[in-house]
Each structure stands twice: as C-alpha cells, then as structure tokens.
Amino acid sequence: MKKIEAIIKPFKLDEVREALSEIGVTGLTVTEVKGLVARRGTPNFIVAPNTSSTSCPKVKIEIVVAGETVEPALEAIIKAAHTGKIGDGKIFVTAVEQVVRIRTGETNEAAI
Numbered sequence: 077m078k079k080i081e082a083i084i085k086p087f088k089l090d091e092v093r094e095a096l097s098e099i100g101v102t103g104l105t106v107t108e109v110k111g112l113v114a115r116r117g118t119p120n121f122i123v124a125p126n127t128s129s130t131s132c133p134k135v136k137i138e139i140v141v142a143g144e145t146v147e148p149a150l151e152a153i154i155k156a157a158h159t160g161k162i163g164d165g166k167i168f169v170t171a172v173e174q175v176v177r178i179r180t181g182e183t184n185e186a187a188i
Contacts, residue, residue: 077172077185078146082137083109084157084165089135095152101145103188105138111163132163140172142185 084092089106096104111132141149150167157165177187 077140077142077175077188079138079140079170079172080146080149080153081168081170082153082157082165083111083134083167084137084153085159085163086133086135088157088159089137091156092137092153095156096139096149099145099148099152101139101141101149101152103139107136107138109134109136134163134165140175140188142188 082092086108093104096102111134113130113132137153139149146169150169153167174184175187176183180187
C-alpha cells in the first residue's frame with residue numbers, strides 16, 4: 077500500500093477528484109495549505125510582509141491505494157492537475173505499513 081500526497085492548485089481540485097473517481101479511488105482527504113517559495117517575480121503569488129518569500133494557496137490531497145493502483149492514480153492526478161505553468165504542484169509517494177478502519181476493525185487493503 078502507498079500513500080499519495082498531491083499538492084495542487086485549488087481550482088484543479090474538482091478535476092483531480094473526478095479523475096481519481098474514474099479509476100475507482102473514492103476516498104480522499106483534502107486540506108487547504110499554503111506553499112512558501114523564494115520570490116521569483118511570479119505575479120500569481122502573494123508576497124508575505126517583511127520577507128523575501130511568497131505565499132501561494134494550494135490544496136493537499138491525500139489517498140492510500142493498493143500497489144497496482146499507484147501508477148493509474150499518479151497518471152490521473154498529473155493529467156487533471158497540469159496547467160503547464162509555475163506552481164502546478166508536487167506529488168509525494170510513501171509506503172504505508174498498516175491501515176485500520178476504526179469502525180469495523182478491518183485492516184490493510186480491506187480498510188482502504
């Protein structure tokens with residue numbers, strides 16, 4: 077099992093959610109986040125007061141999938157979140173050792 081964290085532009089959330097749903101990924105966690113980057117003169121960022129950094133609103137999507145679903149999920153996120161402009165985001169994939177569904181006690185892939 078793998079945990080996929082994707083940090084994307086907020087207006088792409090619905091497209092990414094729909095793309096994941098099409099491959100069978102229905103459960104996800106969404107968090108509003110802000111990215112801080114070195115100032116590069118990019119007009120879409122908000123300059124933080126008294127700093128040389130900029131703040132950019134983003135959305136973080138977290139999903140846990142079985143091994144065979146990792147590549148299709150990555151492809152779906154990349155295709156749906158891509159604009160070709162600076163700040164499209166990043167995707168992180170990490171191993172998950174164990175999952176437990178609290179309500180039923182199911183574990184691992186049965187709990188996804």
